[in-house]
Amino acid sequence: MPSSRREFLHQSASLAAGTLLPAQAVPAEVAGASLQPKTTSAADTLSVALIGCNNMGWANLSSMLKHPGVRCVGLCDVDQTVLAKRAADLEKLAPSSPTNPKPALYSDFRKVLENKMIDAVIVGTPDHWHCLPTVMACQAGKDVYVEKPMANSIEECNLMVAAARKYGRIVQVGQWQRSGNHWREAIEFVQSGKLGNIRLVKTWAYMTYGRKFDPKPDAPVPAGVDYDMWLGPAPKRPFNEARFHGSFRYFWDYAGGLMTDWGAHMIDMGLWGIKQSAPKSVVAMGGRFGYPNHAGDTPDTMQVLYDFGNVTLQWEQGLGLGQAPFGRDAGVAFIGNNGTLVADRDGWNLFPEADDDQFMTPGLPRQPRYGNDLDRHTLNFLECVRSRKQPNASAEVGRNVALHAQLGNISYRLGQKLIWNEATQSVVDNPKANELVRAHYRSPWTLPTV
Ligand SMILES: NC(=O)c1ccc[n+]([C@@H]2O[C@H](COP(=O)([O-])OP(=O)(O)OC[C@H]3O[C@@H](n4cnc5c(N)ncnc54)[C@H](O)[C@@H]3O)[C@@H](O)[C@H]2O)c1
Known part of the structure; x- marks a missing residue:
């Protein structure tokens, strides 16, 4: 577990069984993309973006970037201080190059989902912000690594499971013991x-x-x-x-x-x-x-x-x-x-x-x-994005707990x-x-x- 996770106060710091974001708030191209899920081969470099960059989101991204064939093309946070810090951290961790361009910086996750270059998103936001980005990402044809607990209500968890199934997306929940x-x-x-x-x-x-x-x-x-x-x-x-x-x-x-x-x-x-x-x-x-x-x-x-x-x-x-x-x-x-x-x-x-x-x-x-269980878990996610097999901590596993x-x-x-x-x-x-x-x-x- 990341050491900062052990610190209690490390404060550097939209459904009636199916209704949140106003329909007009889902860009048409995002909604349409759900019909054409991206396909990736083992040889492709996967392009990921991180939504919610402060603590565990960053730990997840750092872990993913240890594996070959993955790059970060987008960072999103509602706190510009966090966003700037993580952009600088990313430059140190994975210096930009012609094949690894600097990530686009976002403050609205809906804009991340419009970026067709992105294969998968990591959702590292607080629990009340897990459901909507996950469901919308699935609708946009993107695979999702979302932090635990899956959501802040049982109704939201069920929607996330339904979205993963309906849109045929890989959803891995951050219960990384499952890969240990x-x-x-x-x-x-x-x-x-x-x-x-x-x-x-x-x-x-x-x-x-x-x-x-x-x-x-x-x-x-x-x-x-x-x-x-x-x-x-x-x-x-x-x-x-x-x-x-x-x-x-x-x-x-x-x-x-x-x-x-x-x-x-x-x-x-x-x-x-x-x-x-x-x-x-x-x-x-x-x-x-x-x-x-x-x-x-x-x-x-x-x-x-x-x-x-x-x-x-x-x-x-x-x-x-x-x-x-x-x-x-x-x-x-x-x-x-x-x-x-x-x-x-x-x-x-x-x-x-x-x-x-x-x-x-x-x-x-x-x-x-x-071994490192978090690294195994992020690797399992990337492998499943390529193979389209169910990950170790699928949406159902996340929902059950x-x-x-x-x-x-x-x-x-x-x-x-x-x-x-x-x-x-x-x-x-x-x-x-x-x-x-x-x-x-x-x-x-x-x-x-x-
Ligand atoms: N798997 C694990 O071992 C583990 C460990 C720690 C935390 N977590 C989980 O990770 C999640 C985040 O926890 P944390 O400790 O990193 O929280 P944090 O508060 O440190 O970080 C959350 C970040 O999300 C940003 N954010 C909030 N709303 C946003 C939005 N709408 N769009 C973009 N960014 C937004 C915040 O500004 C903040 O930077 C929680 O669900 C927590 O349970 C999992």
């Missing part, structure tokens, strides 16, 4: 049956950051920031630095706290191991117990239980805490009759159960990570157990919960029609 060798090996072990009946999957994130996050006064919009475009479909409100770069993730308007930030990674591993995609019911509890005066909306402490019938998945989050389960700040533990397999970003172990002094499965010492993360937060916010109906994509007999399942876009943005 040690993760794949751990999951193969879990699925081998050697653990016996798996009765509980624990997933968690305890992060020592977030102890200091004081509210800040509203302030003038910083020079060079198109704040209305940063807000986009989110509710209008005065500029406040505490809600801006990086720390947006602790406000419901834009994101879902540790649950959508880390849960999107670790719960994804749990779902992969037990081959589940949707829970029967969800119940969450927690609060802002550690730091009640923090600026954010989201809980610093929360536990969530997901019922799958014959196995339970548990999520735990602890912002500002270092004493995490199994001594790992974020991870997953598959607890079976014969032993517990514990995995995190650096490796996995097997702790066997014993019966009459006999181990029920051989224990395994630490099986370390090897986002569903769990969003339902956990909805249960917490309402203080209610939720019964999920996967067939209707709704919470049973619960209009308030279903309001939160849906996306609510601020005019003039409207949900895209797919």
Whole structure:
């Protein structure tokens, strides 16, 4: 994980089941391009553009540029300071040349999508800005690498899945554990049956950051920031630095706290191991117990239980805490009759159960990570853009874990157990919960029609 990701406040810093951007806001040539998806061969140089350049977007682009046959032809951000910095960084990383022209700089992602040279876009914007650029990029015939969590509502996630399918685009979500060798090996072990009946999957994130996050006064919009475009479909409100770069993730308007930030990674591993995609019911509890005066909306402490019938998945989050389960700040533990397999970003172990002094499965010492999982994930995306095979973290994979993360937060916010109906994509007999399942876009943005 990029080191800056570990810093809590690194603030350098439009659908009624299908309606957001006003129809006239989608340029005709963009809409038309959806009928003629670009095709690329293994020999082609892929041209990518980055939308949302500050932190993880830049990490993704830097990773992609390590692979041969790819160049960056566009950078887009609503903050001109970020844009200028990343343009300079890119020049250092991949100096311009006749075959690698300087990237075009954009402040409006819709203009990026008009550029027919671009094969694929990376969407590194805050969560409330994942759906529309992704859907519009698919409509424009471009493949998409979009950050996790897939979106800030379940309705948006479903639209993104529908767009990837309808327009035949490759959509990879930034859940890069899916491309990690040690993760794949751990999951193969879990699925081998050697653990016996798996009765509980624990997933968690305890992060020592977030102890200091004081509210800040509203302030003038910083020079060079198109704040209305940063807000986009989110509710209008005065500029406040505490809600801006990086720390947006602790406000419901834009994101879902540790649950959508880390849960999107670790719960994804749990779902992969037990081959589940949707829970029967969800119940969450927690609060802002550690730091009640923090600026954010989201809980610093929360536990969530997901019922799958014959196995339970548990999520735990602890912002500002270092004493995490199994001594790992974020991870997953598959607890079976014969032993517990514990995995995190650096490796996995097997702790066997014993019966009459006999181990029920051989224990395994630490099986370390090897290679760079983010680089594997971006490589997998580029390979799939060329081969047109489904990527490791497809739109469906991204949607499934986002569903769990969003339902956990909805249960917490309402203080209610939720019964999920996967067939209707709704919470049973619960209009308030279903309001939160849906996306609510601020005019003039409207949900895209797919
Ligand atoms: N996969 C991972 O390990 C990982 C790690 C960190 C963050 N993330 C995800 O990456 C996303 C971004 O997080 P971050 O920490 O980089 O946030 P950030 O606030 O540091 O950067 C987001 C950038 O997007 C820009 N932006 C906002 N609206 C825009 C728009 N409409 N058009 C163009 N640019 C726009 C902002 O100005 C900012 O520069 C989040 O969804 C987060 O969950 C993933």
